[in-house]
Amino acid sequence: MITIKSEQEIRMMHEAGKQVAALHKEIAKIIRPGITTLQIDAFAEQFMTQIGATPEQKGFNGYRFATCASINDEICHGFPNERPLQDGDIVTIDFVINLNGSLADSAWTYAVGSISEEAHRLMEITKQSMYKGIEQALIGNRLGDIGQAIQSFVEPTGFSVVRDFCGHGVGPTLHEDPQVPHYGKAGTGLRLKEGMVITIEPMVNTGGWHAKMDLNDWTARTVDGSLSAQYEHTVAITANGPLILTAQD
Incomplete structure (x- = not known):
């Protein structure tokens, strides 16, 4: 079922989105070689608690953590763990904040220390592709316009x-x-309407696009072991164009 949000509901989701952006900025400050994704997860949950919010994905279909943490060849839904991040890793931190019943969702890929030129290029291309998709999130456009803009870039x-x-x-x-x-x-797919709120969150690999699942039935990783990155914003379809509810700037 597709729900159409009122202006008030979008404003409330925007407030949640501002907290999502603030938390991503704080995570950027602590990402370094030696920190574990389990420590990042605890940091994120404490941040949410302090602002009176809750981690929406914790408990979702039995998921145990406040964040997803996907490292290197992990595409998405990686479990936070006790493995210290190493110089040269890339890690995507993905989470959803529930603030007074309003949700906002965003993922961001972070460099750990000094990364390879290929990893840096992957991160930049993935981020740019997300914004190419967001540009197409206009009333009257179709979902295929978003997908085509990302894929063709x-x-x-x-x-x-x-x-x-x-x-x-x-x-x-x-x-x-x-x-x-x-x-x-x-020009294909569902037509976008004012009041829709969607996530645009391309996952891009340096190798092939195929994924395989870990034994935990959550974590997806690249079949060929290539690097993967992801960027995600929550976007409202408005009369004034796409409104990024989780913008960090």
Whole structure:
């Protein structure tokens, strides 16, 4: 079911989004070689508690953590763990804040120490592709316009767009329709309407796009062991164009 949000509901989601952005900025300050993703998870949950919010994904279908932490070849839904991050790693931290019943969702990929040129390029291309998709989040456009904008930007670089996972509607529940693929054909798919709120969250690999699941039935990683990055914003479809509810600037 697709829910259309009122202006008041979008304002409330924007307040949650501002806290998501603030937490990402704080995480950027503590990412370093030697820290564990379990420590980052505890830091994130404490931040949420202090602002009177809760981690929406904790308990979702039995998920145990406040964040997802996906390292190197992990595409998404990595479990925070006690492995110290190493110089040269990249790690995606993904979380959803529930602030007074309003949700906001964002993932960001972070460099750990000094990373390779390939990893840096992957991060930049992935982030740019997200914004290419957001530019198409306009009233009257279709979901295929978002996917095509991302795919046509990424694939000429030699990287690939993950197809097994996609963006989604969000609020009042964590995952709602519509599904938002990050590949596709312009002019196809559901037409966007004012008041929709969706996530645009491309996952991009340096190798092939295929994914495989870990034994925990949550964590997806690249089949070929290549690096993967992800950037995600929560975006409202408005009469004034796309409104990024989780913007960090």
